[in-house]
Amino acid sequence: MSSPGVVVGVSGGVDSSVAALTLVQQGLDVAGLFMQNWADDGSGHCRAEDDRRDAVAVCGRLGIPFHFRDFSNEYWQGVFEHFLAEYAAGRTPNPDVLCNREVKFKHFLDAARELGAERIATGHYAQVVKSGGLWQLLRGADRSKDQSYFLHQLGQSQLAATLFPIGHLDKSELRRIAREAALPTHAKKDSTGICFIGERDFREFLGQYLPAREGEIHDPDGRVIARHPGVFYFTLGQREGLNIGGVRGRPAAPWFVVGKDVERNILYVDQGHDSPWLQSNWLRSETMHWISGAPPARQFECTAQTRYRQPDEPCSVQVRDDGTLDVRFSRPQRAVTPGQSLVLYDGAQCLGGAVIAATDAPLERRLGAPVSP
Incomplete structure (x- = not known):
């Protein structure tokens, strides 16, 4: 089997499916590679096997080779351990940024090169151009879907080896292309949220790794108004999950998280979406x-x-x-x-x-x- 010129990260979603289709239509020698980044924990919430079947079906439809790599250990060490440490410290990490830097544009790129490929491609809504001898990362044309925010840790060597075949499309056009090409994923819903949590409750998931420690909820003046199940379950500006009922002397308006004191295990809240706090x-x-x-x-x-x-x-x-x-x-x-x-x-x-x-x-x-x- 000859070496592919481009290896596409096929996730089992419509975006990567159209990315692969676009490269095939351009006459490039393309192969697909599915990355498993999270080991099935038996919860029933992991969609990796379903996504893998969809990725296989897409590659079959396009007539390109399919490859599989298990990066779950690399993901745990490069992304998830940092994710837990940040939450334990009371901060709110962004695992998608680390996943791109540590897995998709490191281990996936290495795997593609082992297969003999010169470049990789993904279904991100972003664009790459070369100007003045330097590679530039540009926003995707569909501003509502632009994913350059999550790709900001990429460097020159990674961008030089990367294609974003759908970066010039808007989502509605991409769906039309997928439907007309009869891709098996043309009507599949977009995935949302953090990949390893899936559809399960975030607090329930995090509680498996960071045991809950109840504490007090204060207003900015230090008045105790309720209790919380653990400060690391909450992030600034959050409204959901506070379970604060009526508070004497305060209007019946929503409460929002405005601060966390991890050392004292206190969650601070205030009323008003645009609270000065x-x-x-x-x-x-x-x-x-x-x-x-x-x-x-x-x-x-x-x-x-x-x-x-x-x-x-x-x-x-x-x-x-x-x-x-x-x-x-x-x-x-x-x-x-x-x-x-x-x-x-x-x-x-x-x-x-x-x-x-x-x-x-x-x-x-x-x-x-x-x-x-």
Whole structure:
């Protein structure tokens, strides 16, 4: 069997199916590879076997070879252990970012090269171009589906070896292409949420690894108003799952998480979606990853996202000597969350990103944020 020119990561979903179809239609020598990143834990919530069958069916329909690799050990060590450590520390990690860096564009790329391929391809909504001798990561044309946020840890060597065949399409057009090509996945629903949790309750899943420790729920003034099952089950801005009934002297309005004191096991809440306790104007990041290998300047203006699908937010960036960033926004930002990713953009170009370390949100400063602007 001859070596493929491109190995497509076939996930069993419609996006990767159309990515493979597009490359076949371009006349490339294509093979598909299915990655199993999570071992079935017997819960009945793991969809890997169903997804694998769909991936096999797609490759059969396209007449391309199918390959399988089990990366569950690599995923556990490179992604899941970090995920648990961050939650235990009271932060909110983004496993999709680590999965792309540690598995899909490392172990998958290595596996494709072992098969003799020159390049890999995935069904991400993003685009790659070369300009001025450097590879650039651009947003997907369908802004509502753009996944460059999750790909910001990629570098020059990875982008040089990667194709994003569907990055120029919008979702409705992609579904039409899949339907007309009679791909077995043309009507399959998009997967949502964290892949290894599936459809099960997040708190129930996390409780298997981080035993619950009940504690008090306080308002920002320190008044005890309820109890919680564990601070690490909650993230800033969250409304669901608080189970706070009527509180004497307070209006009948929803409560939102505005802070966590992990050491004292206290969860802080306030009423109002846009509570001032959720607002910040500034953040400091951990060490920044630049896709080009270097920042555009020591100080510059750009736009940023601090969460997926957030509108572009104008900001000013100061690059510190240790590689971390100070970022100041032109208007207050809601629920900027340590552990999540800050991703910077120059128009459609993704410059790179970093983990958010701290902000100037009022409660975070009161609880002893490690840094200040």
